[in-house]
Amino acid sequence: MTILVIAEHNNAVLAAATLNTVAAAKAIGGDIHVLVAGSGCGAIGEAAAQIEGVAKVLVADDAAYANQLPENVAPLIADLAKNYSHVLAAATTNGKNFLPRVAAQLDVDQISEIIAVESADTFKRPIYAGNAIATVQSSAAIKVITVRATGFDAVNATGGSAAVEQISGAGDAGKSAFVGEELAKSDRPELTAAKIVVSGGRGMQNGDNFKHLYSLADKLGAAVGASRAAVDAGFVPNDMQVGQTGKIVAPQLYIAVGISGAIQHLAGMKDSKVIVAINKDEEAPIFQVADYGLVGDLFEIVPELEKLV
Amino acid sequence: MKVLVAVKRVVDYNVKVRVKADNSGVDLANVKMSMNPFCEIAVEEAVRLKEKGVASEIVVVSIGPTAAQEQLRTALALGADRAVLVESNDELNSLAVAKLLKAVVDKEQPQLVILGKQAIDSDNNQTGQMLGALTGYAQGTFASKVEVAGDKVNVTREIDGGLQTVALSLPAIVTTDLRLNEPRYASLPNIMKAKKKPLETLTPDALGVTTTSTVKTLKVEAPAARSAGIKVKSVAELVEKLKNEAKVI
Numbered sequence A: 001m002t003i004l005v006i007a008e009h010n011n012a013v014l015a016a017a018t019l020n021t022v023a024a025a026k027a028i029g030g031d032i033h034v035l036v037a038g039s040g041c042g043a044i045g046e047a048a049a050q051i052e053g054v055a056k057v058l059v060a061d062d063a064a065y066a067n068q069l070p071e072n073v074a075p076l077i078a079d080l081a082k083n084y085s086h087v088l089a090a091a092t093t094n095g096k097n098f099l100p101r102v103a104a105q106l107d108v109d110q111i112s113e114i115i116a117v118e119s120a121d122t123f124k125r126p127i128y129a130g131n132a133i134a135t136v137q138s139s140a141a142i143k144v145i146t147v148r149a150t151g152f153d154a155v156n157a158t159g160g161s162a163a164v165e166q167i168s169g170a171g172d173a174g175k176s177a178f179v180g181e182e183l184a185k186s187d188r189p190e191l192t193a194a195k196i197v198v199s200g201g202r203g204m205q206n207g208d209n210f211k212h213l214y215s216l217a218d219k220l221g222a223a224v225g226a227s228r229a230a231v232d233a234g235f236v237p238n239d240m241q242v243g244q245t246g247k248i249v250a251p252q253l254y255i256a257v258g259i260s261g262a263i264q265h266l267a268g269m270k271d272s273k274v275i276v277a278i279n280k281d282e283e284a285p286i287f288q289v290a291d292y293g294l295v296g297d298l299f300e301i302v303p304e305l306e307k308l309v
Numbered sequence B: 001m002k003v004l005v006a007v008k009r010v011v012d013y014n015v016k017v018r019v020k021a022d023n024s025g026v027d028l029a030n031v032k033m034s035m036n037p038f039c040e041i042a043v044e045e046a047v048r049l050k051e052k053g054v055a056s057e058i059v060v061v062s063i064g065p066t067a068a069q070e071q072l073r074t075a076l077a078l079g080a081d082r083a084v085l086v087e088s089n090d091e092l093n094s095l096a097v098a099k100l101l102k103a104v105v106d107k108e109q110p111q112l113v114i115l116g117k118q119a120i121d122s123d124n125n126q127t128g129q130m131l132g133a134l135t136g137y138a139q140g141t142f143a144s145k146v147e148v149a150g151d152k153v154n155v156t157r158e159i160d161g162g163l164q165t166v167a168l169s170l171p172a173i174v175t176t177d178l179r180l181n182e183p184r185y186a187s188l189p190n191i192m193k194a195k196k197k198p199l200e201t202l203t204p205d206a207l208g209v210t211t212t213s214t215v216k217t218l219k220v221e222a223p224a225a226r227s228a229g230i231k232v233k234s235v236a237e238l239v240e241k242l243k244n245e246a247k248v249i
C-alpha cells in the first residue's frame, strides 16, 4: 500500500495542513509519497522531503500548476493516482477544488473531510453540520480522500529525508486562466493553525469595532475569526468566516464575542479545547457549548479583558 | 445562452437533526425540507443573468424523490423557465449525481451550469467539481462574483487566503458561495405561474446511468456532546479561570 499526499502550498511556504494530512496517511498505514505541484516550488519539495514519515517526494514544477488550477492539476494527480492505494489532500479550498475532479476522472467516489481513520478502508466524517458522524467504508481501488486538519495531530515537519524526484505532467489544459487574487495580509497567526482564536459576530456592530478584537488578539498571540453574519455584513473579509461552510478551527482557546451560536457556526469551532462566550443574551445558544460564559456588554467586557490578560 | 441550475432537496437549515436510535442514519420523518441554501443562491444568480440579458433560458434540474418537485416549483417561481426531475429514491453519492447531471448536460447543452458549493446534509462539496471532470469543462468553485464576457466567464472565488479570480472558457461550471448574492423570495403571482411551467420527469435508467457507489455508510452516530460549563461573574474571574483552571493563557 502506498499513499499519495498532495502538498498544500503557495510556492513559497508549505502549509501546516500538509502535516495533518500526512498524519492521516500514517494512520492508514503504508509508504507515504508527497506530490508538490506548483511553479518555482523547488523549496517546497525540499521542505516536503523533511517531513517525518515521508518516503518520496514528487515535484511537478510547471507554470500551469502555479495557482493550483483544477483543470491543470487534476489530470496530473489522476494520472499518478493509478500507482497508489489512496490519494489524500487537505480539505482546504485548494484540496476541495481539485480533488473531487480527480476522483471523478478516476471514476471513484470521494470521501470528504475525514476526521478519523478506522482502518485502511473505513473512515469517520461529519455530516449535517457536524450534528452526526458517519462511518463510511470504501471498496474503491483508489481511495480519494480529503482530510480535515483538526482531526489529526500534525506530524513533525522535520526528521525525514525523502528522495526528491522531478516529474512532469500535461501542463496547461487551456480551459482556464488565473486572473488575480486579493489576499488578506496579517501578522497574526493563521486562523486554522492558531492556538487561540478570538471571533466576533453581528454583535460587533461594524467593522471598525473589530479593532477591539484585534488588540485583544495581539495581546494573546491569537488569530481573529468571525461569524457568517459579520462577514455578510461586510465587517470583515470572507477568509475569516468560521463554520460549517467556512473554516474549521480547533484551538486551545476559542473566544466567541457577540456570536449567538447557530449550528452552522458551532460546526466550525465546537472541537476547540476551551470555549469562552461573551454575549449580552444569557439565553444565547453559544452558552450551551461554552466552558466559561460571561453575560454582558462586549464593549465593556472586551477592553477590560484586554487589560487583565 | 442557456443556463442549467442544479438544486437539491435537503433538510431545512434551521432543523437540528437527530441520529436514529439504530444508528442507521438521521431521523428525517416529519422534518421540514427545503431547497439547499447554496442552490437558492445558484437559482438567484441564473435569474440575475437572465435579467441582465446574458442568459436566455434557465433550466433547473433536481435529482431526488418525487417530493423534490416542490423545490423545482420553487425555482420556477423564482424565475427558472422549465424543470427536469431525475427521479430516484436512492441515497445517491456525489459521483452518481454528477453522472446524472452529465447526462442532462449532454441533452440540454447549456453554456453555464450553476450548482451550490455544498449540500448542507451530506456536506460533501464535490458534485460541481465532479461534473467538471465528466464534462471536461472548467470550474469556478466557491464563487462570490460571476461575470460573463464573450466566450469566457470570470469567476471570483472565496479561498482560504482571500479572493481569487479566474477566467474560464465557456461552457463552464460555477459553484456558489454565500456572498454571491442574496436570494429573493418568490411572489404569490409567480408561485401561481410556476405551477403551469413545464416539469419533465426522467429516470437514471432512461438516461442510461448506473448509480452504484463504492462507498457505503456503516453507521451514523451523534457527535461527542460538550457539556455546558459555568457562567463567570466578572472579567477578573474569567481571566483567573483561564490561567489557573483551564491553563490556556
Ligand SMILES: Cc1cc2nc3c(=O)[nH]c(=O)nc-3n(C[C@H](O)[C@H](O)[C@H](O)COP(=O)(O)OP(=O)(O)OC[C@H]3O[C@@H](n4cnc5c(N)ncnc54)[C@H](O)[C@@H]3O)c2cc1C
Binding pocket: A200, A201, A202, A203, A204, A226, A227, A228, A229, A230, A241, A242, A243, A244, A245, A246, A247, A257, A258, A259, A260, A261, A262, A263, A264, A265, A268, A278, A279, A280, A281, A284, A296, A297, A298, A299, B013, B037, B038, B120
Ligand atoms: C447555508 C448556510 C451556511 C452557513 N454557514 C455559516 C458558517 O460557516 N459560519 C457561521 O458563523 N454562520 C453560518 N451560517 C449562518 C448562521 O446560521 C447564523 O446566521 C450566523 O452564524 C449568525 O451570526 P452571529 O452569531 O454573529 O449573529 P446573530 O445570530 O445575530 O447573533 C449576534 C449575537 O450578538 C449578541 N450581541 C449583540 N450585541 C451585543 C453586545 N453589545 N454585547 C454582547 N453581545 C451582543 C446577541 O445577543 C446575539 O447573540 C450559515 C447559514 C446558512 C443558511
